[in-house]
Each structure stands twice: as C-alpha cells, then as structure tokens.
Amino acid sequence: MSTHQSWAYTDKVKDHFVNPRNVLREDDYEEDGKGIVGNIQCGDEMLVVIQVDKEAGIIKDCKWRTYGCASAIASTSALSEIVIGMHLDDAFKVGPKQIASALGQLPDNKIHCSVLGDKALRAAINDYYERSGQPEKVIREQSRIVCTCMNVTDLEIEDAVLEGARTLIELQEQTKMSTVCGKCKDEAETLLKVYIKKHFQ
C-alpha cells in the first residue's frame, strides 16, 4: 500500500496532533484565567487555562484540553505555543489566521476549529482580568456573528475588506463565511458595501 505518502493535513498539523504540546493533564493546575468555548454537540469543545506574570502582564504558561477532530487538537496545541511568553494585549489579538499559518494552513472546512481556539484564549484572558480585580480591562467583544456556520463576525468582515476583499467570492475565500448554509449571503453583501464605503470611498 502506498497511500501513506501524504496525510490528511499538513505535516505541522500532524506533528501537533501526534505530539500535542501543553495538554492540561493535572487536576490541581493553578490557573489565573480559564476559558471554555464550543459545544460537544457541535463536535468541538476547547478549554484554555493560563498562568500570568502579573507584574509584566505576560502569559507564563498556557494549557488546554480539546474535544474534537485532528485540526481542533492541533489548533489548540499550536495556539498554546504561540501565546506562551506573549503580552496579554498581544495574545488577545491572536486570530485564527495566525493559528492556521502556524499549522501550515488548514483545509477550508476546518478553519472554524481554529476560530474556537483563540476565542477560548480571549475568554481565559478576560477571566484573568476579572479574577485579578481588573474588570475594567475586560474586553467584551463588540462584534456580532453574521455567519453562524463558520463563526464569522462583522469585525472579521471589516478586516477582510481592509485586506482587499471587494466581492462576495473574495469575502468567502478570506473568511470562509457564507460557504455552508448560505443564509448570511445577503447580509454579507450589504456589509461588504458598507465597509468598502467606510474605508475606501
């Protein structure tokens, strides 16, 4: 049999899947912040915990648990590596694209797995701010989910426009929105016009 020459995903995904980094195994881990997102019913659930250097505002350690497919496991593993040693402000901005690129890209239908990872991290950071008596630092995401299938928000659509998306097809390519059930297509086209006008006209 010669089918084992290539794998279902990139070598980097395979590496993180086979040797996942920073899995939360201990029951008595003393976390400073904890976030859990997703839903086992949907097939993916991620838990991210962080320890923070409070003086420097830096993530000292990040651990996780994931229920999900290979790319979900690899995404959380890669995320944990990316954010350890990072300032909280920067870690808060880590997005799915960064995770996907650390994994050498993910198949289109797997992007949503990595969307969950950074959400869980932001939830953990906010949780840390709450616990450490800095509720004013909690950043509630003002965004609104437009595409519920792929978890794409209005802010992500705006980002895509800023990065050059001008048509629905380009928007679909960049954000993967409107590629599953298609219900958000009309709204996507409206927002596309709104953001193009806002930034470029």
Place this chain on the structure above:
Amino acid sequence: MTSRFVYADNNATTPLHPEVQKALIEALPVYGNPSSMHGFGREARSRTEAARETVASFIGALPEEIIFVGSGSEANNTVLSIMGCPATDCTCDRGQRTHIVTTTIEHPCVLETSGCLSGRGTPVTLVPVDEYGVVDAERLADSITDQTGVVSVMMANNEIGTIQDIKALAKIAHDKGAFFHTDAVQAVGKLPINVRDLGVDFLTLSAHKIYGPKGVGALYVKRGVPFCPLIRGGHQERGRRAGTENTLGAIGLGKAIEMRSLEMADEESRFRVMKERLKQGLVDTVPDIWFNGHPTASLSNTLNVSFAGAEGESILLYLDLEGIAVSTGSACASGSLDPSHVLLATGVPIERAHGSIRISLGRENTLEDVDYIMSKLPGIIARIRDMSTVYRRK
C-alpha cells in the same frame, strides 16, 4: 512508519478479488461494441451476457431482469425517479401512483433523490426506525396509501449493519398495491438473496462492495413491473439504460459475483468470531462505550461503536497512523456540520454520533488483524480522552 496495514473499511469499498483482477486483465483487450453485429461486437456481447446470467442466477432472477448500471447510486436514483415521477403526460406505464415511502436511514442517494422529487411535488414519507435501526413495520404499513407508487427500504445498513425483514416489508407494500424496492448494496454477497423469495420488484447491487471494480452495478427489475429509463437515447439494456455497455465492468461484476457464490458461505461464521472478539475486547478494555445497531440482526462484518469523550475523526486519524483504516460517523470527517443521519435516526445522542467509528471487515481480514486493532485502539481512546474537555481519567 507502521509495520502493519489493516483495511477494515470494507463497507466503503473493497479491494479487488485477485480472481476479478485476473478476469479484468484478461478482458481488457475486448473492445468491441456489444451493439455491433460483427465479430468484435458479438464477442463483447457474449461476454456481457454471460456476466448478466451470472448476476441473475446469483439472486434468483432471469437474465432479462438485470440491467447493468454505473453504480448503486444510479440504480437507486433510477427506481425513485421513475416511480416518483410527477409527470402525467408521458407514455410511461407506471400508473398514477407517485407517493414514495422510504426510511430515515437510507443512503443519501435515496434520501436526496426523494427530497428532490418532493420539491417537484411528489409526496414522500420517511418511516422512522427504532433504537437498533429496525424499520417500524406498522408505521410503514400506515404510511402506504392508494397513491403510493414505491416503497424503498435498504436491506442492510452500511453504517450500523442492521438487517431489515425485507420479505415481510415487501408483502406489506404489495398488500397495499405498491411496488417494493430494496437497496441491497451492502447485503448482496454477504447474505443469501433470492428475489423471488423476498418478493421484491426492484433490487440494487454494486460491484465494488463485493471485491469487484468501481463504476458498475446492477438493477434487478422484476418482469412485468413498469419501467422507464433514467438515461435515454439508446436501445442498450433492452432500452432501459442508454449508453454503450461497460463490458469490462460487467465482466468484473460477473466474476466478483461468481467468487462470492464460492466464498460467502464460510465467511459468515468467520466474521462472527472476529466481530465477537472485537466487541469483547472493547468491553474488556475500554470503559464508556456503546455499540450501535442491532445486537443480532446485523451484518456479521460490521461493528459500529461510540466512545464517550473521543471524537471520531481523531480516532480515525490515530488509527490511520497505525495503518488501520476505519470510518466514522463524526461530522468532522464528512466535511459537513452534522454527524451521521443514520445514528441520529436511531436516537443516538449527537455527541455519541460524533464519537463513533465503524469497523467493517472483509474477506482479507484475519483474527491477527483483529488483535492488531485491539492492540492499538484502547490506547488511542485513552490518549484522546486524556486531552478531552469532557472525559477525565478516573
């Protein structure tokens, strides 16, 4: 790299039987068009017709009742499309009854064709199944009206292996004046089948599930039952399926069937032993598992099992890294957002459907393969659960 390969995904497709491979290679130079009157054509025709006789006799049919088609999906599309055709202005002798009755656990080629017809105005009723995937015969009977054209029920389910009492269901349909179709793609070559005994009007079978080539199947249409071609524009297959005959495919299917008739009888008990060893092995070594499908009325080669706290695609890919091929009912592996419609139809909770894998044995599998699977699977489940949000080591 792994030291061993175990292909345990035989309900998806099967490796070519070495005898089929030989027959195909031998037949490759036969290029004549079976419709031609010259010697080249006559040779191709006689080879095709010999294959037709083999297929027919294997299921107790007449050769003229066998139509070669491109796939099981084509056969199923054909039956539903003609029996549920909403047109009333053509010369087809199907009659005016177009209502389709089928079940919630059919193959997508049946469900989607029904859905498409439904969109065009054909009434469709989906009959539910119980927790084991057995079709509710009473509900089926209640669903059939004087407008029902065809009742279509899969003989053995590809995902969970549950076997239906086709003979009884066909009788129910006939008693109410409806025709009966069974998708027997997973049953032919695994279970003894006689179309006269079953009393079915249509039966679908496919070559690549029984160690034959891909791209060829057959549709049994009982003599005297109304028919209308799905693919038009040729007199081939007695005008019932246009397109130059796939001589090579028919020869491959014929040989595959011939080999099944020699080998299938001994296989049943061998598979039972292997399946039992897998089940017992899992029960003994892995906590929090559920077997899906019927405990006894089930294909002996098919084992569908769900693991708490472990997602199916992860299980599939860790097994793949060990050289073991299985499939999963998880949404992730299918590229859709929903897990197996079959498992959900049996009332399996959605998270258990996500955590399911199907092991389907074939003629090449041995007890050593089973032991190899069992030497890897429990460790893989433990490893996945160890990093799962929802399952903690106890």
